[in-house]
Every structure is written in C-alpha cells, then in structure tokens.
Amino acid sequence: MGEIRQPTYKDLKTGNRKTSAIWWIRYYRNGRRYCESSHSTKKSDAIALLKQREGAIANGEPITSKISRFMFAEAASDLLTEYRINGRRSTDEAARRIRKHLEPFFGGRRMSSINVADVRNYVAERQAATEIVKQAYDMKRPDGTVRRIREHRRPITGASNAEINRELTLLKRMFTLAVQARKLLYKPHIPLLEERNTRKGFFEQHQLASVLSHLPASLRPAITFAFITGWRIPSEVLKLEWRQVDFAAGEIRLDPETTKNRDGRVFPMTMGTPNPPRSATGSR
Numbered sequence: 001m002g003e004i005r006q007p008t009y010k011d012l013k014t015g016n017r018k019t020s021a022i023w024w025i026r027y028y029r030n031g032r033r034y035c036e037s038s039h040s041t042k043k044s045d046a047i048a049l050l051k052q053r054e055g056a057i058a059n060g061e062p063i064t065s066k067i068s069r070f071m072f073a074e075a076a077s078d079l080l081t082e083y084r085i086n087g088r089r090s091t092d093e094a095a096r097r098i099r100k101h102l103e104p105f106f107g108g109r110r111m112s113s114i115n116v117a118d119v120r121n122y123v124a125e126r127q128a129a130t131e132i133v134k135q136a137y138d139m140k141r142p143d144g145t146v147r148r149i150r151e152h153r154r155p156i157t158g159a160s161n162a163e164i165n166r167e168l169t170l171l172k173r174m175f176t177l178a179v180q181a182r183k184l185l186y187k188p189h190i191p192l193l194e195e196r197n198t199r200k201g202f203f204e205q206h207q208l209a210s211v212l213s214h215l216p217a218s219l220r221p222a223i224t225f226a227f228i229t230g231w232r233i234p235s236e237v238l239k240l241e242w243r244q245v246d247f248a249a250g251e252i253r254l255d256p257e258t259t260k261n262r263d264g265r266v267f268p269m270t271m272g273t274p275n276p277p278r279s280a281t282g283s284r
Contacts, residue, residue, distance in 0.1 A: 002027035002054055004038075004046040025050040029057050039113055056185050070183045072106045072114075075174040082177055089235070097167050100133075101126065106171075111178060115188050119168065123193065126159040126167070161193040168192055203227065229267050232260070 003026050008017050023038045023046035036053070038046040076098050083091040105122050106114060134152040141147060168190055175187035208227050212220050226233050229252075236254055244253045247269075254265040 002050045004043065004050055025053065027053050027057070039110070052185055070111045070178060072103070072109050072111060072174075074183075075111050075178055076103065078177050078181070078183075079170060079174045082173075094170055097170060101167050102171060111175065111184055116190070119171070119188070119190050123164055123168075126164050129156060129159050131155050161195050165192045165195060228270075231265075231267075235260070 005024055005026065006019050006022070007024055008019050010016070011018050021041045023040060023043055024035060025038060025046055026033065026035050027050060028034070034053075036049070038049045040046065080091065080095055080098075083094055088094075102122075105125065106118070109118075132154045134154075136151040137149050139147045139149055169192070172187070172190045175184065175190070178184040179187050208224070212223060215223060222233060222237055225231075226237050229237070231237050231254070236258060239258060240252070240254075244255065246253065250269045252267045252269060254267075256262050256264040259265055
C-alpha cells in the first residue's frame with residue numbers, strides 16, 4: 001500500500017523543522033520501497049501519481065526512477081532517430097520545428113511534468129507571435145564558393161493553426177514513442193486546433209499561359225506537365241525516369257516510395273500530356 005506525504009527538513013538558518021511544500025509518494029514493489037517526488041504542491045497531483053504507479057505495478061509494467069528524469073531533449077532526440085531510421089523525408093522539417101519552436105518553450109522540462117495546460121500556453125504563445133525569423137545560413141555555390149545569406153525577419157499576425165498543429169503532432173509523437181519505450185507510463189491529452197485551410201479556386205488555362213510566358217523555355221515543359229497531372233514538381237515531376245513512362249500502355253507511373261502518402265499512382269497519357277521534362281542526367 002502506498003502513501004503520500006510532505007517530508008520535513010531542518011532549516012539551516014533557524015534550526016527549526018519545516019514541512020516541504022512539495023508532495024512526495026511512497027510505494028512498494030517486490031518488497032522494495034520507492035520514494036518519488038510529484039514535483040507539485042497540490043495533494044491531488046501526488047494522489048494521481050501514486051495511482052499511476054500502483055496501476056503500473058499491478059499490470060507488471062517496469063517502474064524506474066528514470067521516468068521522472070526523462071527530459072524533453074531526450075524525447076526530441078528519440079523522435080528524430082525514429083524519423084531517420086524510417087527514411088522520412090520530413091526529418092529536416094521536424095528538426096527545424098523542434099529547434100525553432102518546441103525547444104525554446106519546453107526545453108529543460110521533464111516530459112512527465114508537461115500537461116494540457118502547458119500545451120495551451122504554448123498554443124497561446126505561438127498565436128501571439130509577431131514575426132517569423134529565418135536564421136542566417138551559408139549557401140555553397142556550384143563553383144565551390146560560399147555565400148552568406150543574411151537573417152530575414154517577416155512580420156506576421158500569429159502562427160496559423162496548421163503550423164501549430166504540425167508542431168503539436170511532433171510533441172504527441174514524442175510522448176507516444178516514450179510510452180512505447182517504457183520511458184513514460186502515460187501521455188497527456190494534446191488537443192489539435194481546427195484548421196480552415198480548404199483550397200479554393202482553380203488554376204485556369206489562361207493563367208498557365210501567363211505564367212509560361214514569363215518562364216525560360218527549359219522550365220515550361222515541367223510546369224505544363226505538373227498543370228495537367230496535378231503532381232508535385234520537386235518530389236514527383238522532376239524525379240521521373242524513362243522507365244516510369246509506358247508508351248505502349250499510354251501510362252506514366254509514380255513509384256510508391258516517391259509520393260507523399262507512399263502509394264503508387266498512374267496517369268493516363270493523352271494528346272495534351274507533354275513528355276516528362278528531360279534533366280541533364282537523362283532522367284525524366
């Protein structure tokens with residue numbers, strides 16, 4: 001049977017015994033006693049933590065002191081490792097969101113201490129943002145020289161709900177991985193914001209013609225091909241190869257691993273479908 005308590009300590013200045021404002025819990029497993037701080041001045045928080053520990057013991061789950069010392073930095077590292085070993089193309093983007101937004105707010109925190117109130121405070125801070133800062137970086141030119149790109153600041157009226165949701169999704173994934181690895185016993189509820197980013201309108205033929213008139217001739221086939229197929233230019237159009245073009249069947253195929261949802265895709269060739277643009281290496 002466990003218990004909660006506020007331990008006493010000796011005041012070094014007065015020599016008097018005082019009671020700590022922080023509540024602690026004490027529980028037993030296999031005859032061994034464990035003491036753990038709730039890191040809270042609320043008795044209800046200590047009671048909730050004790051119930052979690054006793055529930056974990058009843059379910060045969062491991063209980064270690066590392067649970068209360070599992071930090072945000074370690075959780076972020078675990079997330080990026082999971083992204084890398086699964087070959088996710090958004091790894092760099094995830095690292096940027098963590099470095100620029102999540103880490104400044106949650107850095108130095110124990111994961112077990114982050115709750116829904118902290119998440120709401122984070123959302124409020126992001127919605128109150130007044131500018132976007134793009135940090136300075138070095139760009140290497142084809143001739144080997146390096147050009148320094150200066151820091152760029154752009155005023156905004158708060159981060160969008162879509163941007164904030166992408167960041168909260170990363171935080172949720174950190175908690176999921178931690179629970180799977182038994183580094184945490186539970187994950188808090190992290191609500192996402194409503195997104196109203198439905199695409200409206202269409203890119204018409206006359207608008208395409210206007211755009212093409214301002215582009216170099218070498219770019220026009222790629223843009224026209226993307227307009228007809230609706231495929232993404234960097235990841236789908238420009239990476240096409242001749243082996244994916246079947247003139248006999250009249251089809252152009254996308255490999256499953258090249259699409260955003262990792263599903264293959266087939267587009268029927270028509271009279272208006274231009275040949276895929278040729279790159280310097282001969283790929284299409």
